[in-house]
Amino acid sequence: MAQEIPGWRHIYSGKVRDLYEPESGEDDRVLVVASDRISAYDYVLTSEIPDKGRVLTQLSLWWFEQLGEVPNHVISTDVPAEVAGRAMICKRLEMFPVECIARGYLTGSGLKEYQATRTVCELPLPEGLVDGSRLEKPLFTPSAKAEVGEHDENITYDAVVMMLGDDLAAKLKTLTLDIYSRAEAIARDRGIILADTKVEFGLSNTGEVTLGDEVLTPDSSRFWDAELYSPGKAQPSFDKQFVRDWLTSDESGWDGNSEPPALPADVVEKTRARYVEAYERLTGRTFL
Structure with missing residues (x-):
């Protein structure tokens, strides 16, 4: 409410x-x-x-x-x-109906597609990649926005062109990959790997393509500890992984098809601590 x-x-x-x-x-x-x-x-x-x-x-x-x-x-x-x-x-922006995602590492839904087809959003990738592999160059892998409670759907770049036209599609792709590359370097200097991120854009009332919503947070990005990075398995992350892990554990008793149960106090506290740690390590500031 x-x-x-x-x-x-x-x-x-x-x-x-x-x-x-x-x-x-x-x-x-x-x-x-x-x-x-x-x-x-x-x-x-x-x-x-x-x-x-x-x-x-x-x-x-x-x-x-x-x-x-x-x-x-x-x-x-x-x-x-x-x-x-x-x-x-x-x-106030007129938001584009596209989630702009940049991936520098193979994991998550991209890994699942790769394991089945050796592609991510139909972009071909080489053989031999594993969970956590660094990609030769970052990929632009957009998705179509879904309503609250629905799954976003991975789409191709051509689908973005069909929705928005050549010029806008190219601008969103370039901006997304530029943001990822800049942020990846900043995070790496702080001992954090930016595996992937989602950004959103809209048009201002003057017609300028504008970055909106949140940007490069643990809710919209995968941040990994560079010291613990080890390809071939799931990486510890600075986000709500504690929540996901508990929900899928036997302890939660959740069937995955109904409203999830309330979180235990220790899961809440561990999740809060990871968000705060991400903020402090990236910014160099103490969270107050």
């Missing part, structure tokens, strides 16, 4: 974020609030992760600074006290 915020009217809730518009009727600004909600396997869980919304917001703001050459949607962090630290006032 979205909270009441004086001066703002709630207009949308996603898995994690709530959007508000000014009650005054201005239509060029939105208040983007990151909650402490957490999702797994396309379910929004009843349990929340304390401070998760603050970590996501503060880390996104830090990355927007590092990617200053890419236009982004942030206008101000001067937000109502009720959501201080977890919200941004942003440009």
Whole structure:
């Protein structure tokens, strides 16, 4: 349930974020609030992760600074006290119906496709790759956005061209791979491997392609500890892997087809700790 915020009217809730518009009727600004909600396997869980919304917001703001050459949607962090630290006032964008994903390593859904067809999003890859293999060069592997509770669907670059046209498709691909390459180098300098990431773009009211939503957080990216990196198996990650692992364990008793159970306190705390550690190691700042 979205909270009441004086001066703002709630207009949308996603898995994690709530959007508000000014009650005054201005239509060029939105208040983007990151909650402490957490999702797994396309379910929004009843349990929340304390401070998760603050970590996501503060880390996104830090990355927007590092990617200053890419236009982004942030206008101000001067937000109502009720959501201080977890919200941004942003440009209202017309979002593209595409999740822009860059993969520098083979894992997740890409690994599953590779094992079946030696491709990822129909892009051919060499033989002999394993879980965690570094790719010769990063891949742009888009997906079509799904409604909350549905699975995003991997699509080909040609499908993006069909949706958006040659020029826009090429721009999104170039921006996505440029962001990945810049962020991968920054993370590597801090002892973290950026395996893959998802970014989203939209058009501003002036027609400029603009980076929106969150960017390079543990919710939208796979971050691995470089010291523990070992291809051929699943890598420990700075995200909600504790949640996924517990849900699929015998202890949870979850059948995968119904609302997941509440998380144990230790899983909540371990997940919070991983989000905070990702923030602190990447930014070099202490999370307060």
